[in-house]
Structure formats: C-alpha cells, structure tokens
Amino acid sequence: MSGSRLWDFYLEQPGFALLLLGNAIFVIGALALAVAALLLRIRNDRTAHHWMGLEAKWEARTVEVLTEAATPEQLWALVDRRDRLRFLNFLLRFARRLTGTERRRVDELAAPYLDLVLPQLKARSPERRARAIQTLTTLGARKYAPQVVRSLDDPSPLVSMVAARSLARRESPDFAAAILRRLHRFGDWRPSFLASMLASIGPAVAPALRQALADRTFDPKTRCVAADALRELNDYASADVAGAVLDETVDRDLLVATLGLLAQVGRDDQVAAIRRHLNGEPIVRSRVMSVLGRIGSAEDADTLVQAFDDPSPWVALRAAEAMYESRNPALARLADSDHPRAALARQMLTGGSA
Amino acid sequence: MIYQFVLRLLDGFNVIVLTYFVVLNIGYFITGLFAFRSLRRYVRRLRTLDIEDLLGSAGMPPITLVAPAFNEEPTCVESTRSLLTLKYGDFEILFVNDGSKDGTLARMIESFDLEPTFRLPTGSIATKTVRGIYRSRSHPKLWVLDKENGGKADTLNAGLNYCRTPLFCGMDADSLLEREALTRIVRPFVEDARTVAAGGIIRIVNGCTVNEGTVTNVTLPAEMVPRLQVLEYLRAFLAGRMGWHEMEATLIISGAFGVFRRDLVVEAGGYATDTVGEDMELVVRLHRLCREKKIPYTIGFVPDPVAWTECPSTLKVLGRQRDRWQRGLIETLWRHRVMLFNPKYGRVGMLAYPYFVFLEMLAPLVEMFGYLTFLAAWILGRLSAPFALAFFGLSIGLGIGLSFTAVALEEVGFRRYPRRKDLYTLIWVAVVENFGYRQLTMWWRLRGTINVFKKGHTWGRMDRKGFGPAAKPPA
Numbered sequence: 001m002s003g004s005r006l007w008d009f010y011l012e013q014p015g016f017a018l019l020l021l022g023n024a025i026f027v028i029g030a031l032a033l034a035v036a037a038l039l040l041r042i043r044n045d046r047t048a049h050h051w052m053g054l055e056a057k058w059e060a061r062t063v064e065v066l067t068e069a070a071t072p073e074q075l076w077a078l079v080d081r082r083d084r085l086r087f088l089n090f091l092l093r094f095a096r097r098l099t100g101t102e103r104r105r106v107d108e109l110a111a112p113y114l115d116l117v118l119p120q121l122k123a124r125s126p127e128r129r130a131r132a133i134q135t136l137t138t139l140g141a142r143k144y145a146p147q148v149v150r151s152l153d154d155p156s157p158l159v160s161m162v163a164a165r166s167l168a169r170r171e172s173p174d175f176a177a178a179i180l181r182r183l184h185r186f187g188d189w190r191p192s193f194l195a196s197m198l199a200s201i202g203p204a205v206a207p208a209l210r211q212a213l214a215d216r217t218f219d220p221k222t223r224c225v226a227a228d229a230l231r232e233l234n235d236y237a238s239a240d241v242a243g244a245v246l247d248e249t250v251d252r253d254l255l256v257a258t259l260g261l262l263a264q265v266g267r268d269d270q271v272a273a274i275r276r277h278l279n280g281e282p283i284v285r286s287r288v289m290s291v292l293g294r295i296g297s298a299e300d301a302d303t304l305v306q307a308f309d310d311p312s313p314w315v316a317l318r319a320a321e322a323m324y325e326s327r328n329p330a331l332a333r334l335a336d337s338d339h340p341r342a343a344l345a346r347q348m349l350t351g352g353s354a
Numbered sequence: 355m356i357y358q359f360v361l362r363l364l365d366g367f368n369v370i371v372l373t374y375f376v377v378l379n380i381g382y383f384i385t386g387l388f389a390f391r392s393l394r395r396y397v398r399r400l401r402t403l404d405i406e407d408l409l410g411s412a413g414m415p416p417i418t419l420v421a422p423a424f425n426e427e428p429t430c431v432e433s434t435r436s437l438l439t440l441k442y443g444d445f446e447i448l449f450v451n452d453g454s455k456d457g458t459l460a461r462m463i464e465s466f467d468l469e470p471t472f473r474l475p476t477g478s479i480a481t482k483t484v485r486g487i488y489r490s491r492s493h494p495k496l497w498v499l500d501k502e503n504g505g506k507a508d509t510l511n512a513g514l515n516y517c518r519t520p521l522f523c524g525m526d527a528d529s530l531l532e533r534e535a536l537t538r539i540v541r542p543f544v545e546d547a548r549t550v551a552a553g554g555i556i557r558i559v560n561g562c563t564v565n566e567g568t569v570t571n572v573t574l575p576a577e578m579v580p581r582l583q584v585l586e587y588l589r590a591f592l593a594g595r596m597g598w599h600e601m602e603a604t605l606i607i608s609g610a611f612g613v614f615r616r617d618l619v620v621e622a623g624g625y626a627t628d629t630v631g632e633d634m635e636l637v638v639r640l641h642r643l644c645r646e647k648k649i650p651y652t653i654g655f656v657p658d659p660v661a662w663t664e665c666p667s668t669l670k671v672l673g674r675q676r677d678r679w680q681r682g683l684i685e686t687l688w689r690h691r692v693m694l695f696n697p698k699y700g701r702v703g704m705l706a707y708p709y710f711v712f713l714e715m716l717a718p719l720v721e722m723f724g725y726l727t728f729l730a731a732w733i734l735g736r737l738s739a740p741f742a743l744a745f746f747g748l749s750i751g752l753g754i755g756l757s758f759t760a761v762a763l764e765e766v767g768f769r770r771y772p773r774r775k776d777l778y779t780l781i782w783v784a785v786v787e788n789f790g791y792r793q794l795t796m797w798w799r800l801r802g803t804i805n806v807f808k809k810g811h812t813w814g815r816m817d818r819k820g821f822g823p824a825a826k827p828p829a
Binding site: 020022023024026027029030031033034036037038040041042044045125127128131158161187188189190191192193313314316317341343344346347 | 548751756
C-alpha cells in the first residue's frame with residue numbers, strides 16, 4: 001500500500017486514525033519520560049557531586065569546631081547564602097550521630113539559620129511542614145516549642161505525629177499533657193507505639209498518665225495507651241489506679257492493658273480482684289496468668305496448673321511461664337509426666353522461656 | 355458466501371483484539387499515573403522519617419520471619435545469616451524445612467549449632483507432620499522446623515502454627531532482606547492500626563555483589579534473561595503495585611516478602627494448599643474476610659523495603675516459573691469469582707478484580723488470538739497495512755512506553771542502579787524485550803492457562819547458583 005493510499009484509508013476511517021494518533025502521543029510521551037529519566041540522572045549525578053564536595057568541606061570544618069581547632073565563624077564563612085537550608089540539613093544528619101556537649105555545640109552552629117525554616121511550617125506540602133518541625137526540634141532550642149506545640153493541631157496527621165514525637169523527645173511533662181490531650185488524633189496509630197512515645201518522656205509524665213488512665217471521660221484507647229506507657233515506666237504509684245480500672249471497665253483491650261500494668265506494678269492485695277477475671281476471654285486469661293505468676297500467692301499454684309490444660313495454647317504458655325517464675329514445683333512434675341504438654345514444661349525448665 | 359462470512363468474522367476479530375489492546379494499555383497507563391503520584395508523595399514522606407529513631411522505639415511490634423525452604427542447600431546458610439543481621443528490635447526467625455531432599459537441614463544444623471528442642475504450637479492449621487524442632491545455641495532468635503514435604507503453602511502454615519508474635523513475615527528462604535527492610539515494611543502497621551498486610555519490593559540479585567548476606571554493589575546482570583526480568587520487576591512493582599496501592603486495591607503481595615497480621619491469617623485459615631498462587635490467594639481471601647465481616651482494614655504496598663532474590667537465568671526455568679504464576683492467578687481468580695463486579699467488595703470487586711480477570715488473566719489468550727487472526731488474515735489476503743501498523747504500533751509501541759515509564763519511576767523514586775551505564779541498558783532492554791521475549795512470555799502464560807487443569811501443587815524447581823561469585827558482576 002502506497003503512502004497516499006494509506007492516507008486515504010485513514011481519512012475514510014477516522015476512528016482508526018485517532019487510535020494511531022493516540023498511540024503516537026503515548027509513545028512520544030513515554031519517550032519523553034525516558035529522556036527525562038536520563039536527564040534527571042545526569043542532573044542528579046552532578047548535584048550529588050556538588051553537594052558531596054560541599055558537605056565534605058563542612059564536615060571537616062565542623063569537626064574542627066567541635067575539637068576547638070576552628071571557630072564557628074570560620075564554619076559559617078563556608079556557607080553560601082543560597083546553601084543555608086542545605087547546611088541545616090547537613091547539621092541535622094550530623095547531629096543525630098552525636099550526644100552531650102558536642103550535640104549542644106551543633107545546635108549552636110545551627111542557631112543563626114533556624115529562623116529560615118519557620119516559613120516552611122506554613123508550606124502546602126505536609127511533608128515539608130513535618131520536615132521543618134524535625135529540623136526545629138532536633139537542632140532548635142526550646143524557643144521554637146510554641147510553634148511545634150501548635151503543629152500538634154496541624155490538619156495533617158503526619159505533621160501532628162512528627163510534632164508529638166519531637167516534643168516527647170524533649171522529656172518535659174508540660175509537653176506530655178499537650179500530647180495526651182491530642183492522643184485521639186493518633187487513633188490510627190498502633191497503641192504500643194504511642195505508649196512507647198509517651199514513656200520516652202520519662203518518669204515526669206507518669207502523673208499525667210495516671211490521670212488519663214483513671215479518667216472515664218477519656219476513650220478506652222487513650223486509657224490503654226496510658227496503661228501501657230505506665231507499664232513501660234514501671235510506675236508503682238499507678239497500682240491503685242489500675243486496681244480501680246480493673247473493677248470498673250468492661251472494655252476488653254483496657255482490661256488487658258491494665259492487667260499488663262498490674263503484672264509489672266501490682267501488689268499482692270490486688271490479687272483477689274485479678275482472680276475475678278479468670279473466666280474471661282483467652283487473651284484476658286493469659287494476662288491473668290502472667291499477673292498471678294508475678295504477684296500471686298500459694299493458693300494460685302493450683303490455678304496455674306489447671307491453666308496448663310486450658311484449651312487456648314496461649315493461656316497454657318503463660319501459665320507455664322508463670323509457674324517457672326513463681327518457682328512452682330508442679331512444673332517439674334508436669335515435665336516428668338505424660339501430660340500432652342509435658343514438653344512445654346520441660347522447655348520452660350531448661351530454657352527458662354517459651 | 356461462507357468465505358465472505360469468514361472474512362467478515364476475521365475483520366471483526368481484528369477489531370476486538372485491537373480494542374482489547376487499547377483498553378489494556380489504557381489500564382496500564384492509568385495505573386502508571388497513580389503510581390507516579392504515589393511514589394512522589396512517598397519519596398517526599400521518606401524525608402520526614404528517621405529510621406534510626408524508629409528502630410530505637412520500643413513500640414515496634416514483634417515479628418516472626420517464616421522462611422520456608424525446599425532444597426535450598428546452596429543458599430540457606432547465607433540467607434539465614436543475612437536475616438540474623440536485620441536491624442529490628444524484636445524478631446525471631448522460623449526457618450521451615452519442607453522435607454528437603456538435599457542437605458539443607460544438615461547444613462543448617464552444622465552452621466548454626468542447632469539443638470533439638472520443644473516449642474508449643476499456638477495455631478492449629480492442618481499441615482504435614484512436623485518431625486523436629488531445633489533452636490540455635492549460637493543465635494537464640496533462630497528456630498528451625500523440620501517437616502514432611504507438603505509444598506510451600508503447607509510449609510508456611512506450619513510456620514504460622516508456631517508463630518507467637520502479632521505479625522509474621524512470609525518470605526522465601528533464599529531471599530536477602532535489606533538490613534532496614536523490616537523496620538520499613540512495618541511502618542504501615544504502626545501508622546495505621548487497620549493494616550492487615552503489607553508487601554515490599556522484590557529486586558533481582560543476579561549481577562549484584564553480595565557480601566556476607568548483604569547486597570553491597572547493585573549492578574545489572576550481564577546475562578540477557580535476568581536483565582529482562584529486572585525490567586519486568588520494575589514494571590510490576592513500581593508501575594503496577596504502587597498504582598494499585600494508590601487506588602487502595604492491592605490484590606497481590608509477593609510471597610517472597612510480605613508482612614501479615616497473624617491473627618487474621620489464622621482466622622482466614624492460613625495459606626491455601628491447593629493452589630500454586632498461595633500468596634495472591636491469601637491476599638484476596640483477606641480482602642473477602644475483612645469485607646464480609648466488616649473489619650476495618652487496609653492492605654498496602656511499600657516500595658522501599660527490599661528483598662533481593664535470585665531470578666531464573668535460563669529460559670527453561672523462567673518458562674516454568676511463568677507457567678506457575680499464570681496458574682496461580684487463574685486459580686485464585688476462579689476461586690473468588692464471587693467478587694467480580696460485586697459492589698460489596700468495594701474497589702477490589704469493582705476495579706481490581708475485573709482488571710485482573712480481563713486484562714491480566716485473559717491477556718495471553720487474546721494476544722495469541724491476535725497473532726493467529728493476524729496470520730489468518732495474511733494467508734487469506736485480508737491483511738491490510740493500516741491494520742498491521744495499528745496492531746504492531748499498539749502492541750510494541752505501548753509495550754516500550756510502559757517499560758520506559760517504569761524506568762522513569764525508578765529514577766524518580768530510588769535510583770538503585772547507580773551506574774549510568776545500567777540506566778542506558780534498561781532503556782535499551784525496554785525496546786528489545788518487545789521483539790521475541792514478550793511473545794515468549796505470552797506463550798508461557800498461555801501454557802499456564804492450559805496447564806491449570808492438569809498440574810499439581812508442588813514447589814517450583816529453581817536451579818540456584820547461590821550468592822557467591824556467580825552473583826558478582828563481570829570484571
């Protein structure tokens with residue numbers, strides 16, 4: 001078919017021609033993508049080369065400043081006006097490797113540039129706002145705390161969480177209260193992670209956590225997080241609050257979290273309240289076994305032996321652990337017997353854990 | 355009269371085939387667009403993440419890595435060593451030997467100082483008999499289960515029965531996970547408590563330098579067959595799965611690297627042992643379970659946690675692998691056909707499922723049909739040059755375009771191949787693969803479609819070279 005006949009064919013069948021045109025546009029677009037990928041690589045290689053050279057210079061001088069072989073002014077003199085944000089990024093990465101005095105020196109080196117980050121707190125992209133918070137809280141003094149606390153109410157959950165984690169690292173109970181009040185905003189996050197974040201503030205956060213655990217107006221999930229955080233903190237003062245929660249709550253997750261706390265900090269006078277949950281769901285029963293192993297009395301020994309036969313392997317596992325921890329002689333008897341789970345008892349006795 | 359009818363029929367078929375290709379490629383294109391959007395956002399988000407900070411957090415959930423193994427003697431020690439060096443707070447490894455006929459178990463016992471022990475099963479999914487349980491004296495995190503041969507799904511189920519952590523990671527025993535891979539793949543579970551499963555990206559280790567279980571230098575393989583697969587993997591993961599993730603309709607999590615909530619998988623009945631596509635089948639079943647029981651959930655794909663795996667380096671082995679994949683796809687889609695165009699299953703039922711049925715499952719049939727009608731038209735003298743141009747233009751031009759898109763996505767996102775030469779090669783391979791390789795792939799998939807009615811459900815045979823010198827780049 002000659003060129004003109006082909007053309008005639010396409011004119012007669014415009015749909016077909018459109019199809020080919022669309023195809024051509026797509027292929028050209030894809031070719032453009034391939035060219036863009038190549039150009040992007042060339043540009044990135046060049047940029048990386050440039051920044052690596054620059055950062056090598058900054059790093060060498062920063063080390064000199066930290067060892068007092070150079071002054072901060074000598075380092076700042078290496079930072080071009082247009083590279084200031086990049087310099088902050090460099091310090092952010094550098095600071096993460098340091099602690100103590102050296103870490104504080106890096107904060108001082110960043111101080112003249114930090115105000116440049118403030119406009120980014122209003123950036124459209126949540127990722128940029130989150131990054132700004134990270135920079136301010138990692139390198140910044142307490143003076144930026146108000147801005148960061150305000151970011152707890154940022155519409156983006158990412159920004160809000162980055163702010164919360166940054167504040168938690170500050171180890172100040174003032175911030176703890178602010179975070180706790182907004183804990184419902186992190187409803188999607190894993191409770192154990194939130195608990196760990198709160199516990200990282202340190203013992204000073206415990207009073208606020210106890211209050212949250214006791215407060216029935218808080219949602220059960222927040223109270224679970226508070227209980228888990230108190231457990232991580234090993235907060236013995238929360239035993240009474242936990243005991244009270246045990247009596248009032250019907251929420252399974254809160255019950256499990258509270259039993260977990262009591263396994264850590266509970267007292268023997270609370271055992272009676274704990275035994276009331278021996279007929280709960282398997283997850284509750286297994287937690288009860290753990291608590292009884294820690295703070296139970298001689299009269300719980302038989303309970304643990306019975307739980308070894310529990311239909312749920314999880315309960316049997318925790319009962320075996322509890323028997324091992326409470327040095328219950330029945331564990332050795334079970335190990336020598338022909339009990340279907342005798343091997344579990346043997347494993348406990350030889351390995352000390354399941 | 356009949357002749358005229360046949361000719362018209364042929365023309366009609368040609369139009370149908372053509373239309374199918376248009377729709378298919380529009381589907382790919384839309385997925386690619388979604389992937390681009392998702393990837394850009396993800397890369398920006400990564401900048402706000404401090405992995406060391408996450409690693410230091412006590413709130414990261416404990417994980418059990420379930421590594422099923424069958425005849426993995428050449429790679430089992432190195433890949434297990436690699437797992438032991440993972441940077442993650444609380445994890446244990448369950449290496450499950452599925453009655454290997456080679457020296458897999460003996461090598462494990464010798465290399466990791468294993469001793470027989472006991473471990474209480476917490477699940478009761480029916481599996482072949484577990485013959486022995488071992489724990490390493492030198493690495494207490496490492497446990498080895500030795501069981502009778504029952505196939506990969508059965509082996510994963512055995513591991514699941516002994517798993518005690520809220521999450522488990524299903525993987526291949528010969529995969530190498532990057533050090534931070536677990537921390538990265540667990541993020542969705544931490545950030546969104548509704549997450550029930552997340553998949554990571556699989557990359558090809560052929561050609562790379564591996565040092566003590568860690569990939570230290572990433573280069574393209576020297577051989578053509580693995581090279582072609584590098585491109586295919588980029589297309590499947592970065593353009594395909596990233597796009598479906600953005601549309602919240604992920605249907606596949608690779609069996610080589612995925613993390614799941616243990617309780618839900620147990621509730622769903624574990625991995626199906628009567629299909630070769632147990633990884634996809636499980637994900638589809640989880641969708642069904644959560645939708646039918648109205649459990650709030652999300653299943654996603656995370657593009658930066660990497661599992662490196664050795665891919666077939668001969669066409670024969672590759673053909674067998676693709677045959678299995680196609681059978682797995684068909685078996686899964688047939689089993690859960692109730693989801694097709696069923697609004698009860700949301701985007702999965704209305705969007706992802708029809709896409710996989712009509713544009714993935716049927717693609718080899720239609721493409722082969724297209725070639726046949728093309729041939730018939732040529733024999734009968736009905737072959738029009740415009741049609742030929744349109745057909746090849748679509749078939750090859752769009753194929754190249756889609757591969758370029760995947761290469762661009764890799765460049766925008768991760769740039770894991772640092773040598774510029776490798777980028778040029780990928781672009782070149784994107785063109786070359788359309789002339790012969792793509793048709794061959796279609797043939798293997800067509801064979802898989804036919805074999806779906808007769809094949810069993812055993813392990814796919816893979817001739818491993820190991821991660822030693824064979825995997826190093828050429829001098």
